[in-house]
Amino acid sequence: MKAEAWIFAITTAFFVLVSPAYWFVTGDWTGTSALVMTTLLAAMVTLYLGFHAAKMDPRPEDRKDAEVADGAGELGFFPPYSWWPLWCALTLGVMVYAVALGLWWLLIIGGALGAVALSGLVFEYYRGEHAH
Incomplete structure (x- = not known):
């Protein structure tokens, strides 16, 4: 999950930069508060994934020396069609x-x-x- 944590960390950094820039350009409280909440939400997901990535064994996607065959096997339960x-x-x-x-x-x-x-x-x- 380290790759996912990095993706969300980059997203958080983007929103940290965009939120004050949006405020200075528009002066809009509604959009600025929405961007701040989006920043906090992305930071929360980043922290969650970062903490769990440190505790987990590395997946094949996280290892540099992994091969395609390392990811073989059952991936989980996917429900069939449902009305x-x-x-x-x-x-x-x-x-x-x-x-x-x-x-x-x-x-x-x-x-x-x-x-x-x-x-x-x-x-x-x-x-x-x-x-x-």
């Missing part, structure tokens, strides 16, 4: 629409359907074709 994120997004859309129009009854219906959709997403791998 549940679509239903979760649609019910959230219905709930936001209900709040925007002030329709409390539609908010309740969207919340109930959203609970069903979220339960389906969470428990997707406990039943059906992809059960573990």
Whole structure:
């Protein structure tokens, strides 16, 4: 993860330079505060990756003497197709629409359907074709 830590460190340095320059050029508080928060967020990710990179064994990507065969093997679990994120997004859309129009009854219906959709997403791998 050392490479990722360096990428975020460079990004943090960029935002450290850009944030005051933006303030001096525009004088805009909104954009400046957004850039400062972006700087702090990038710094937080940099510190996280840097601390964990120091504690981990080097990955093949981090070693200079690594070969392509060193990275072979299983990379992890990647879930197959799923329709549940679509239903979760649609019910959230219905709930936001209900709040925007002030329709409390539609908010309740969207919340109930959203609970069903979220339960389906969470428990997707406990039943059906992809059960573990």
